[in-house]
Amino acid sequence: MAEIIDVDHLYASVAARDRAYLGQAYVGVRSTGIFCTMGCPSRTPLKKNCRFFETVEDCVAAGFRACKRCRPEQ
Numbered sequence: 001m002a003e004i005i006d007v008d009h010l011y012a013s014v015a016a017r018d019r020a021y022l023g024q025a026y027v028g029v030r031s032t033g034i035f036c037t038m039g040c041p042s043r044t045p046l047k048k049n050c051r052f053f054e055t056v057e058d059c060v061a062a063g064f065r066a067c068k069r070c071r072p073e074q
């Protein structure tokens with residue numbers, strides 16, 4: 001599974017709703033079971049709940065469902 005370890009850097013990007021990593025990383029939120037694209041307009045999750053993956057398939061394999069706002073599977 002391609003989980004991205006550099007959480008600090010990517011979380012800063014999520015908190016800023018920065019789209020620089022759009023298509024290169026996805027964020028799974030443990031508390032909700034949802035994963036999002038980078039730059040999703042949904043409320044910023046707590047850092048401790050975030051896991052980052054390289055592909056949609058990795059997120060699904062880890063048990064996350066796609067966000068209905070940013071639709072990462074498309």
Ligand SMILES: [Zn+2]
Nearest residue numbers: 036040067070
């Ligand atoms: Zn989203």
